[in-house]
Structure formats: C-alpha cells, structure tokens
Amino acid sequence: QVQLVESGGGLVQTGGSLRLSCAASGLTFSRFHLGWFRQAPGKEREFVATIARSGGSTYYADSVKGRFTISRANANNTMYLQMNSLKPEDTAVYYCTASRMILTTTPKHYNYWGQGTQVTVSS
Secondary structure, eight states, X not given: OOEEEXXXXXXXXXTOOEEEEEEEESSOGGGSEEEEXXXXXXXXXXXXXXXXXTSOOEEEOTTTTTTEXXXXXXXXXXXXXXXXXXXXXXXXXXXXXXXXXOOOSOGGGXXXXXXXXXXXXXX
16 A cells, blocks of 8 residues: 655744655555645645656756755655645645556656645745
C-alpha cells in the first residue's frame, strides 16, 4: 500500500521559514516524479513545485519561485520543501504527490497523494 505522509507544517510569522517533509512507502521512490500542491480555503488546489525522478529537474509556480526549494533524498524515500520568506498568501494545506509517468504541474496526472499538512502564515 502506497503512503505519502507530510510533516513540518505549522504557524509562522510573515517572513519566516518552514521545511516540509514527505515520507513515502510502498512504492519504488526513485521511479516517481514528485510534487507539492497546496489548497487554501475556498480555492482550488494549485501547483507549487515538482521534481524529476533523479532530482535533476525542478519547476516552480511563479508565486513561490525564489522563495521555495524542492528537493528529494531517494536513499531515504523522502521529499522536502524548504519555504523561506513566507507570506500570508502562502497559508494553505500542502500536499505531496507522486507521478509514475509525467513530470507535470497538472494534478490529474499524479497517481498518489498525501493527506496534507497545514501551513499558516500570520501577518
């Protein structure tokens, strides 16, 4: 059974930092492209960042470019999202996700999803 478990969310002030982790089990981690999405109350789920199987390619939403960094440790079956210079508009539930075939910003192409971790940025 595939499991993706996010951790590291919490409450932080504007300008602060958080590091999210996503621990995976039940899949061959290195064979999957990985991504982070987020969903704020009353809004649709939106793409944040994605990373290729090898970690050699990464893509970011314009809204987080230069502030967030996605990375992965295939030896530990773990993905990370380092979030710096956080803003109130970054407040959302953050989800990690895995795609077997496609490196993409589109949610429908992802095969597995975690339960999410709440990030709240106070002004």
